Amino acid sequence: MSLQLLFDAMALGGIYAVAALGIALIFGVMRLVNFAHGQFIACAVFALIVPSADALAVMGLGALPAPVLIPLILLIGAGLAVAAEALVFRPMRNASPVALMVSSFALGVALQNLLLVLYGGRPKAVSLWAELGHPVRIAGASVPLLQLIVVAAVVVVLAGLALMLRKTRLGLEMRAAAEDFTMARMLGVRSNRVISAAFALSGGLAAVVALVLVAQTGVADVRMGGQIMLVAFIATVVGGMGSLSGAVAAGLGIGAASALLQAGLPAEARPFRDAFLYGGVILVLLFRPQGLFAPVGAKPRV
Amino acid sequence: MKRLALALALLAHPALAQEDLTVGFAIAKSGWMEAYDTPAATAAMIRIDEINAAGGLLGRQIKVVEADTRTDRAESAKAGLDVLDQGAEMMVVSCDYDFGAPAALVAEGEGMNSFFLCAEDVKAGIQGVGPNSFSASVLAPVQGATMAEWAHAKREARTAYVLEDTFIEYNKGICTGFNWMFPQLDGAKIVGSDTFKNDDASVASQITRIKELPDEPDVIMLCSFMPGAAAAVRQLRAAGINSLILNGSAVDGSYWLEATPDLSGFVVPVQGSIYGDDPRPEVAAFNAAYKAKTGNSPASQYAYPGYILIDLWAKAVERAGTVDGAAVTVELEKMRDEPTAFGPRSFTSELHHQNTALMQIIEITGGKPARVDEWRISQPVPLDALMNK
Numbered sequence: 186m187s188l189q190l191l192f193d194a195m196a197l198g199g200i201y202a203v204a205a206l207g208i209a210l211i212f213g214v215m216r217l218v219n220f221a222h223g224q225f226i227a228c229a230v231f232a233l234i235v236p237s238a239d240a241l242a243v244m245g246l247g248a249l250p251a252p253v254l255i256p257l258i259l260l261i262g263a264g265l266a267v268a269a270e271a272l273v274f275r276p277m278r279n280a281s282p283v284a285l286m287v288s289s290f291a292l293g294v295a296l297q298n299l300l301l302v303l304y305g306g307r308p309k310a311v312s313l314w315a316e317l318g319h320p321v322r323i324a325g326a327s328v329p330l331l332q333l334i335v336v337a338a339v340v341v342v343l344a345g346l347a348l349m350l351r352k353t354r355l356g357l358e359m360r361a362a363a364e365d366f367t368m369a370r371m372l373g374v375r376s377n378r379v380i381s382a383a384f385a386l387s388g389g390l391a392a393v394v395a396l397v398l399v400a401q402t403g404v405a406d407v408r409m410g411g412q413i414m415l416v417a418f419i420a421t422v423v424g425g426m427g428s429l430s431g432a433v434a435a436g437l438g439i440g441a442a443s444a445l446l447q448a449g450l451p452a453e454a455r456p457f458r459d460a461f462l463y464g465g466v467i468l469v470l471l472f473r474p475q476g477l478f479a480p481v482g483a484k485p486r487v
Numbered sequence: 488m489k490r491l492a493l494a495l496a497l498l499a500h501p502a503l504a505q506e507d508l509t510v511g512f513a514i515a516k517s518g519w520m521e522a523y524d525t526p527a528a529t530a531a532m533i534r535i536d537e538i539n540a541a542g543g544l545l546g547r548q549i550k551v552v553e554a555d556t557r558t559d560r561a562e563s564a565k566a567g568l569d570v571l572d573q574g575a576e577m578m579v580v581s582c583d584y585d586f587g588a589p590a591a592l593v594a595e596g597e598g599m600n601s602f603f604l605c606a607e608d609v610k611a612g613i614q615g616v617g618p619n620s621f622s623a624s625v626l627a628p629v630q631g632a633t634m635a636e637w638a639h640a641k642r643e644a645r646t647a648y649v650l651e652d653t654f655i656e657y658n659k660g661i662c663t664g665f666n667w668m669f670p671q672l673d674g675a676k677i678v679g680s681d682t683f684k685n686d687d688a689s690v691a692s693q694i695t696r697i698k699e700l701p702d703e704p705d706v707i708m709l710c711s712f713m714p715g716a717a718a719a720v721r722q723l724r725a726a727g728i729n730s731l732i733l734n735g736s737a738v739d740g741s742y743w744l745e746a747t748p749d750l751s752g753f754v755v756p757v758q759g760s761i762y763g764d765d766p767r768p769e770v771a772a773f774n775a776a777y778k779a780k781t782g783n784s785p786a787s788q789y790a791y792p793g794y795i796l797i798d799l800w801a802k803a804v805e806r807a808g809t810v811d812g813a814a815v816t817v818e819l820e821k822m823r824d825e826p827t828a829f830g831p832r833s834f835t836s837e838l839h840h841q842n843t844a845l846m847q848i849i850e851i852t853g854g855k856p857a858r859v860d861e862w863r864i865s866q867p868v869p870l871d872a873l874m875n876k
Binding site: 189190192193196197200201239301305306307308309310311312319320327329331332398401402403404405406407408409411412413444447448452455456458459 | 517518519520521522523558651653680681682683684686687688689691692693695696698713714717718721722725726727742743744745746747748783786
């Protein structure tokens, strides 16, 4: 029972952590809360199927073998995010954070309506890697192979990102930009490059979430990114805006808490699971308004 | 030639052109609801075309005016006012209660009849709009109760597990009907229940709870709709749970079956079969007419209520001799097992909905849907059970 629960919690938390990281990365370099992130996820999902308003979905890219498909979808996610940065956010570089946030909302609505025009409003079936759903027995727990892969993929993505941030020049520049953007620019960090890279990474992470979601649920829906985006945003706030590790930890925490509440609450209280979950979030923020792992820069300096 | 003659007659007597009877469609023509409203509205047009071809209603041709709700509650009220301005004398509103009610309330304010295209919540009628509002579909609790009684009688279901998606009222309605019917059947017991939300990224915890039961339940009543229902089914089957899965009509259609390849043991109650195997010739004729008009067969059963609503309303108008809301309502409320192409329909002064209906049973086997049976619940779902959410 407990091991099973642990896997359930980690698989859900892992998805939220990757999504939260995608938002935190952009917030770190640009102070932009990208509310279009959920639509990036939806776009990456719909990229798998041929555009058509017919009820029956026809696999397009989704029919490719995994070794080709995965990098391709990651590239599409990254490309979409970079294009969004170049076309929407770059001209607004000096706008206030509120204006940026509103424009990200607008971008999200525009992308969602684009999907509606191309694919129609009906959810579509996307059978991606159905064989991954089969359960594997591990020490008495029966865990779908996909859950194991999700957990492993999250670990690989997070480790890879941590390495990149610590060991490469781009990573160094990104961390410097997240710390103090103006200062970093004065010291020779090329802002466009860093911001584009952050968007590319964020878009790639959105594509990872998209692939996991599709493999898990088997459906594509124009509204599908919304709920994950909300949880991920809350995770970045709880983790401390701008803190990458904080976003990951909080994403994992919220996913795990959600799975534990689902398992632990009495039947009458279970429909209100999310109320308990977000009640917990409020409690955390009451005690640590700056978030659990607020970066040094977020504190007011005396 | 007939059309031409009629057109000439109209030209000759401009006053006659005023005599067209106007039906207003305040429905979603954009946004996600469009995918549900358009098929039902198309079906309504088919019945309107048939009536017009047969000489019209009360000797008047039916004219259709439309306005777009854009899948937005606030826009729905505006769309209602819009079709009113265009001269609507009866209003057809969006499929879902939440999106159709604002427009239906506009109609109610004018003492006009309104019909929801396919709402299955008891509120879409007297209880939530007013005395002149109707829905053409079958109440969600009837679908749940049909599944309970049919599975008990035909599949020896004795233990059931209820998995409820708490996202919309429709889902709660399905479970309400099942929870009312199943425990009163001989030897039947609900062994557990759980909830999830349609957009949950995973239902792993819920599945873990089912797997902890001492015995796999005979049936799982899944009260959900797309896309959450397809996601839940994929995860249930992937986890190796082989219980018969029962559902409401909302998951009808083969468009989502790819989500769980080779799905078997999945049952849906519907008003008519879209798969070409409905034994009633009227249904086959409608499917052919729909295909002729749109190029495709209906994607789900939710086209049918659109045809039924115009059919029933037109009959009531003929009997009342007027389109006045109150007079037509009186005639509609006299209908007891009024025959339609998709089975008998009744309305009463308490309920403008179907609390019992002959439903076709569709079972999916090896990824292929087919009509296997039909069933009408032995007693109507009582109003108390309907209102007690």
